[in-house]
Amino acid sequence: MRKLILVIATGLLLCSCGGKLSDDKAGFQEIESKLNDKFGDDAFYTSIMVAYTEQIGMLVDATGTDDPESLKLEEWNWVQNNWTQKSDVTLEITGGEAKDFMFTLGDKISISKLGELAETAKKKLKDEKEIDEAIVTVARIDSPNDGDKSKLGYNLTLEPKNGGTSFHFSYDLDGNLKDFTY
Template structure:
């Protein structure tokens, strides 16, 4: 009888522990660690070599992080897919066919998540922007509204920008930060 009770207690504790381990990315705070986790999820979902033309992460206090992206694993096909993820549920919303100028490759107009362009850097810049707002504008608890990778239409990787939009926790004013690919602030405005 005591062995059965002890066994039941152990089983209940293990099950509760597993249930309480939330590995979902949508509930994590908007910081470098969370963005790195999102990148890992995206690489798991779309592959290490996936090519993107659009990647936007928005944050809502109620639903957490939402991800919108346009992605392909076959750039030569000129076919891409538009996907979004809300509360860790991925949904394909459409197929997109792109056109590229003659003599160019579709991949020249796409980016990959790697050492040059990555979500960890984007997360670091979200944290940096938040601290800047707290220090310069005396805004307590600025929250991520939107973070995106702006890849230039001409395919010049060096012109890629990280764009971050923050809002005060209790306010409507949006503060926008634009950074170069190497993390230097280009401009900030409200």
Template sequence: MKILKQTIVLVIAISTLIACGRNSGQKPATADGFSDIESDIKNEFGNDAYYTDLTITYNKSIGNIIGVTVTKDPSSLKMEQWNQTQGVWSQNQQISLEVPQGTKAEDYMFQLDDNINLKTLGKLAEKASKQLTADKKLENPTLAMAFVKFPKNGDISKTEYTIMLKPEHGGTTFTFSYDLSGNLIKMDY
């Protein structure tokens, strides 16, 4: 009986550690951190889900807030808006789509794959942070928001990765926009 109790306690402890370790809210704005967030998104919505919006917002009090507009079936012309805060997913909204005649809904959506992925977004967040430190002498810039900006016309080649950084203790927000190859399009503040 004593061994059974110890086994149960051990299983609960391991489950708690695994659940806490998967909390996307605490992942850093790095390639590895954002890759973990992508894994969490795929675990929730599947590897073949389609998106029109994907945003990671950082809040000092609660960590990362992940927002997605997603569907598993583009032909249904229905999408759902979801947020993950402190590791918990909640649905905010149902969205009905209209697409121009002769086109398919997926023409206006993207998938997380080799072309568009959060690991690249994380690498670019690291790159932007280093550039901001070097150019503006700003130590420890903090992620405000990072997102995939997918064009409304569905031209995947015009997709942008956008990273917004701010000083650790508040102030001006610096916005970096990159193309899919990681080339800087513009830096604005």
């Protein structure tokens, strides 16, 4: 009976702490779910950034709105299973509609796609650079400032788990590697 209580208490403690998210497809799917819960399934974003630190694990910074025509957005951070508002943002747009400078999550753009690309980038580092364990330190989607959605894409920065050189990957929305630098 005592062991059962200990197991249940440990399980509740782990659930309440929120646990650390992984930097793979499954972890990024959880992040996408958290974004949809916070901003709504039909939200518009100008930026989503996922970062990793050894101390906290994954954290998210997102700037979005559910009403793009209002030109008012909110920037929020998700850290250790808590959302905190960082700022209110007002867009100033000349030439074009607000939606031209934002993106939505769904068919063409997906946070879970970032997770897939993280796995692809890790494989590339293992195959080409013989780095067996790499971590995603930053993953981003930013709306272009000029409203040209053809410039939208996925950007990732990975580092060896034990530190060292940063490797930067840029992918188009279809997941094709556009640039790989270090």
